[in-house]
Amino acid sequence: MNDPREPALRLQGIVKTFPGVRALDGVDFEVMPGEVHALLGENGAGKSTLMKVLAGMYQPDEGQIIIAGQPVRMTTPIEAKAQGVVLIHQELSLVPEMSAAENIYLGELPRRSLGRVDWKTLEERSNAILTRLKCKFRAEVTVAHLSIANQQMVEIARALTVDARVVVFDEPTASLTDAEKVVLFDIINDLKAQGVGIVYISHRMDEIFTLSDRITVLRDGAYRGTLTTAETNEDEVTRLMIGRSLDLSRNEAPRDFGKTMLEVQKLTCPGLFEDVSFSVRAGEVVGFYGLVGAGRTEIAETLFGLRVPDSGEIRIDGEPVAISSPRDAIAHGISLVPENRKEQGLVLQMTCRDNMTLPQVQNLTTGPFVSQSAELAIFDQYRDKLAIKTPSWRQSAGVLSGGNQQKIVIGKWLSMQPRVLIVDEPTRGIDVGSKSEIHQLLRDLAAQGYAVIVISSEMPEVLRVSDRIVAMYHGRIMREFTIDEVTEDSLVQAISGIKTTEAA
Amino acid sequence: MAYFYQNPALRWLMRNPIWGFVLIVFIFFSLASDHFFDARNFQNILVQTSTIGLIALGMTLVMINGNIDLSVGATLALAAAFAVDVQSWAMFTTWGNWQILPAVCLALLVGIAMGAINGFIVWKTGVDAFIVTLGAMLGIRGLVFVYTGEQSFYAMNFAYSDFSALSVGPLPVLAVIFLLCVLAVHWLLSRTVHGRNTYAVGGNREAAVNAGIRVGPHMMINFMIIGFLAALSGVLLSTQMGAATPNLGRDYELWVITAVVLGGTKLTGGKGDIIGTLGGVLAIGILRNGMNLMQVPAFYVYVILGSILIAVLFLDKRFNASTDGGLRL
Secondary structure: OOOOOOOOEEEEEEEEEEOOEEEEEEEEEEEOOOOEEEEEOOOOOOHHHHHHHHOOOOOOOEEEEEEOOEEEOOOOHHHHHHOOEEEEOOOOOOOOOOEHHHHHOOOOOOEOHHHOEOHHHHHHHHHHHHHHOOOOOOOOOEHHHOOHHHHHHHHHHHHOOOOOOEEEEEOOOOOOOHHHHHHHHHHHHHHHHOOOEEEEEOOOHHHHHHHOOEEEEEEOOEEEEEEEHHHOOHHHHHHHHHOOOOOOOOOOOOOOOOOEEEEEEEEEEOOOEEEEEEEEEOOOEEEEEEOOOOOHHHHHHHHOOOOOOOEEEEEEOOEEEOOOOHHHHHHOOEEEEOOOHHHHHOOOOOEHHHHHHHHHHHHOEEOOEEOHHHHHHHHHHHHHHHOOOOOOOOOEHHHOOHHHHHHHHHHHHHOOOOOEEEEEOOOOOOOHHHHHHHHHHHHHHHHOOOEEEEEEOOHHHHHHHOOEEEEEEOOEEEEEEEOOOOOHHHHHHHHOOOOOOOOO | OHHHHHOHHHHHHHHOHHHHHHHHHHHHHHHHOOOOOOHHHHHHHHHHHHHHHHHHHHHHHHHHOOOOOOOHHHHHHHHHHHHHHHOOOHHHHHHHHHHHHHHHHHHHHHHHHHHHHHHHHHHHHOOOHHHHHHHHHHHHHHHHHHHHOOOOEEOOOHHHHHHHHOEEOOEEHHHHHHHHHHHHHHHHHHHOHHHHHHHHHHHOHHHHHHOOOOHHHHHHHHHHHHHHHHHHHHHHHHHHHOEEOOOOOOOHHHHHHHHHHHOOOOOOOOOOOHHHHHHHHHHHHHHHHHHHHOOOOHHHHHHHHHHHHHHHHHHHHHHHOHHHHHOOO
């Protein structure tokens, strides 16, 4: 039924405005049957809005949606699905207590008389779809018992209950392991072979170059061009995305360190990390590199008083300290920019200013009242220093982009004048442009004499910001490198638990 | 539509839809009833509003903090019983009108103590405030019946029951006390460190802990404040009646929560303010007063208030979806 010469889906001149914002400004986009078309853009470039237009959640103000040659109007996701356009969400939207089969046909359960569920048909059909996806579990299993990857399969299976013309994947690999990614890519290639048009949204260049046939780039809500994947490279795509080329270099800042600010000796928390010793000097960035679950975040949480260590010693500025709560940590000049800023770092409903002054508001009083001018002075200072983009201090923090939210959290701690700043996954979920800005910021902070610890799972990031790199595996420090001696190979070996001759 | 977004007064109304409703019912009753638009009636409304209003101020704090307090009606009854009973204790017979002072002080302390118990249990056990204060609601009401022996207490000192008839200039003293409390709690919430941290704890407890805020004490203080305000409300109500009955304050927790939610405070915490709560209690007060003047049977007020509650929250959702982050692209 899919004519291979006619696009499975075509968007023409789509315009969508919200009060004060032109979110999409005349965007063109098409997917051929049997094509993987990647959609790229920084956060805020308009990808999500475009997808919501596609899925019938938003109505475009101008422009046309053409499916198989026919202009269509879709006002709900159900209508979009009926047209064969299905969206696989970034965040899983499954009912964990129900079986895979019930989730796959959620809202469309096959029925018998008197509204009873036709369990037999339900399970037959669901198992057929799961088989088509080469899944190794049965449709009767409860979703809560499945791994994240398999839950994603259920989500994909849900998309295949209709005769899909176009399947949209929105950041599908965000929570998958490498092995699980391979399975997902197989499925995408299968769908492609069956003539389904695939829209693939991702931040990860390597995936896009492995999978896609064409790449369309959005910037600031506008269409920036479509490239054929085979004829382009990462540089060209990046330039199109951010309007300039990326800095992929290694940190080459002059090493000029002060005295040791933080010294950790034989810190142990059974089951999480053991016998961890390291130190950080003023003006130095120490990168903690390792796989997820290597114990890096747990060390940071221990230093910040969120966990109590079993044994070991923490010295700040040469003095041994006891830290049993974030209050203690803050009092000793330790600050933590947490891994998950929305859940651990920000009060999203609060204004930017109030978020920034949260840990020290008790020191900004005149009489019984909080001094607005003192607060504003701090906010203005760090907004300028960190180049935070917000229309006003009154803006609630939840509305800002990831990069600006992260800067608010960093500003919050800098304004406390910490001795040691710990930053956990500083650029997770942040777009490419803001990423390099935050990297530069971390380097600047070191140059100003802060002792900085950066925890990261991205090698380019660790290489770009660190003076020294601590490689962790399974709760232990495997090796320490200076930035000059480290090689990518030795780093990968260290975090995979492979002991090299130098390390022994 | 653009006009609506530019006009500051309309924007303010869209953020506080309850005040739009207050305006509408005010105009409606002014036109519909001969007796409504009258200074004396306005005094009445303020006095009638003050009982629920005082507790609503405390409830705003507790709810922004991410908790709820269902025990306020029972606390009110217990405090009222103490206030009326203690002044006739034998040890105070020679005190003259001063006998009222220890009675009122004790009643207010009892309220603070009830709040402190609630807050302490929520803080130390981590049990949900809904459950803790549901238990307290039953338990304290039980205490009221034990204490009063299921009887009403009557105030023997007429100075006590005369108090509610006093005025400060054009305003009845009860209204003055209420308005002073409105100002005090508004300042507390919007200007002090405790107020700021109350929002932070309710908005994102984990982030608050990570900022070094001690969550438990803030919650306990807010429970003590609502306990105090519930007790104050009970004392003032008993001065109006010259008595305290064991069933005093029944269903008040529901009226109070209705008023606070009408005023835009979120049940999930982190959002709300006293200006909205004042609108919420005035809406209820004007509606009850106006319908009473028009001789509409009281139970219709419930039907209308129930509908209004849902309608206002619906409007709030429609107007404020974009500012709550729906605009994120």
